Amino acid sequence: MILIVGFDTDSHVQEVRRHLRAEPLVVDTGQFPASVLLDARFSGESESIRLMRENHRWIDLADVHAVWYRRINPLGLDPAITDSTARLFAWSEANEALLGTWYSLDCFWMNSPVADEIALRKIRQLQVARRLGLSVPETLVTNDPAAAAAFIESNDSGKVIRKAFRNIREAPRETTVVTAGDLRLIDLVRYTPVIFQTFVPCRADFRVTIVDGEIFAASIESEPQYAADYRMGLTSAQVTACELPTDVTDRLMQLMEAFDLRYGAIDLRLTPEGDYVFFEVNPAGEYMFISSRTGQPISAAIAAALERHDENGCGCVKTNGSLAESGLQ
Numbered sequence: 001m002i003l004i005v006g007f008d009t010d011s012h013v014q015e016v017r018r019h020l021r022a023e024p025l026v027v028d029t030g031q032f033p034a035s036v037l038l039d040a041r042f043s044g045e046s047e048s049i050r051l052m053r054e055n056h057r058w059i060d061l062a063d064v065h066a067v068w069y070r071r072i073n074p075l076g077l078d079p080a081i082t083d084s085t086a087r088l089f090a091w092s093e094a095n096e097a098l099l100g101t102w103y104s105l106d107c108f109w110m111n112s113p114v115a116d117e118i119a120l121r122k123i124r125q126l127q128v129a130r131r132l133g134l135s136v137p138e139t140l141v142t143n144d145p146a147a148a149a150a151f152i153e154s155n156d157s158g159k160v161i162r163k164a165f166r167n168i169r170e171a172p173r174e175t176t177v178v179t180a181g182d183l184r185l186i187d188l189v190r191y192t193p194v195i196f197q198t199f200v201p202c203r204a205d206f207r208v209t210i211v212d213g214e215i216f217a218a219s220i221e222s223e224p225q226y227a228a229d230y231r232m233g234l235t236s237a238q239v240t241a242c243e244l245p246t247d248v249t250d251r252l253m254q255l256m257e258a259f260d261l262r263y264g265a266i267d268l269r270l271t272p273e274g275d276y277v278f279f280e281v282n283p284a285g286e287y288m289f290i291s292s293r294t295g296q297p298i299s300a301a302i303a304a305a306l307e308r309h310d311e312n313g314c315g316c317v318k319t320n321g322s323l324a325e326s327g328l329q
Contacts, residue, residue, distance in 0.1 A: 001025060001063045002306045003105075006070035012288055012299070013070055019303035025059050027051060030073025033094045038101060049104055061101070066108045066310040068263075068302065069116060071284055108309035110212065110262040110302070116283045119259040122165050122195060125280055132254050134278040138198040145189045151196050152178055152186075159199045161228050175229040200277050205230045206268040208244065209287045209298055210256055212305035216287075216296045217244045234289060241294040244268075248276045255281065262305070 002024040006013045017024065027036060035054040041047065052058045075094050081087050102113050111119070118124060123141055130136050140151040152160045162182070164173040177199065205220040219242045226233030244252075248268075255278075256264055265285025269277045291298045 001059070001065065002310050003027065003061075003064045003067045004070055005029065005067065005072060005102075007073060010071055012286070015288065015299040016068070016302050016306075019300045020307065024068075024306075025051075025064070027053065028073055029098065030076045032075060032098055033090075034076040034078045038097055040097075040101065040104075049101060051101070061105060064105055064107055065312070066110075066306040067105060068110050068306055069113060069284070108262070108306075108312075110305060111264075111283050112260065115260040119261055119264070119281060119283045120166070122280060126278075128258050129251075129255060129278045132251050132258065134248075134251050134255070135275050136278050137200050140196045141193055142196070143190055143193040145187045148189045148194065148196060149183070149186050152183065155198055161197050161199050163195045163197065165193075165195065174232055177228050199228070200269050201271050202227050203270045203272050203274075206242070206244065206266075206270065206276075207287075207290050208249075208252060208266040208268060209285070209290065209296075210252065210261075210264050210266065211298060211301040212262050212308075213253070214301050214305075215244075215249055215252070216290070216294075216298050216301070217242050217249075218290045218294050218296065239290060239293040241296055244276070259283075263302070 002020065002022070004013055004016070004024050004026045006026060007028040007030065008014070008026055013026065017026075031053070032038070037052040039048070039050045039052070039058065041049075049061045050058045051061060075091055075098070077087055077090050077094070081090055099113065109115070126136050126139055140147065142148055142151075158177055158179075160178045161175055162178050163175040167173060178196070202222075205222065207218050207220060209216040209218075219240050220230050220234075220237050221240075222230045222233040222237040226237070230237060252266055255266075256262075259281070261281070261283055263283065265282045265287055267279040267282075269279060271277060287298045290296065
């Protein structure tokens with residue numbers, strides 16, 4: 001059986017389901033524990049871990065051989081719990097139970113929660129990429145206003161960008177060039193760390209989607225005003241399927257292996273001098289804005305990988321490592 005941790009309204013989930021021969025189990029973390037039931041039992045003779053979605057049958061998770069950890073929603077507590085302390089306790093208990101459930105599944109994960117949690121971290125990404133020989137932008141991560149001001153001043157005007165660690169729904173932030181107005185507000189850096197990077201001149205951007213060892217690379221040529229963040233100019237950008245140099249793809253595959261990722265969406269930039277610069281890897285990154293224009297069969301590749309490992313029934317998940325936080329918030 002294939003398990004998808006996601007939700008039915010996600011267009012990526014809908015597209016992958018079209019390519020699966022059998023209907024998967026889709027579990028929305030936003031429905032747990034309010035309307036998704038958990039039943040885990042252990043005794044000297046046996047064990048069982050089951051889930052049941054509202055108005056569905058119980059599913060024995062021992063039958064799950066492949067998981068696509070696509071997208072998580074905040075845990076869904078029953079609105080009847082109104083006391084703030086009670087809600088915090090209920091959330092903590094539900095979070096512990098669900099994480100324990102995921103970690104109990106000794107099967108193929110795309111990607112495991114542990115791998116996702118570590119690979120999401122920008123500081124670790126840059127460290128690993130640099131050590132593997134990938135070019136990375138000159139970067140400062142700091143909540144020290146003096147250090148931030150010095151970094152900006154050490155570069156030419158308009159040659160530093162600032163970016164967020166994670167683009168959360170409630171407070172989206174695009175990657176932008178640091179301006180004189182930003183400098184006047186530099187003291188605000190003390191409230192929370194900011195990522196500053198030297199601006200990388202652009203000949204073309206690349207989105208590289210890797211699915212269980214299969215590489216789908218696409219070039220993105222945007223208008224000049226979107227050089228700091230190609231996402232803002234996707235409507236008018238030219239998106240084309242392409243191939244990358246072997247030395248670049250080899251290092252990207254090493255990066256995926258280092259993080260134990262079976263899926264990743266990687267952003268690169270090609271400079272006018274011909275250098276490929278690594279920006280980031282998103283373990284659950286979007287891909288349909290690429291595949292819809294290039295025709296690359298990424299959804300089919302995800303479905304094929306899940307079915308391949310479901311048929312093999314192999315245990316492929318690593319459980320080493322520790323979590324700074326659950327990743328289920």
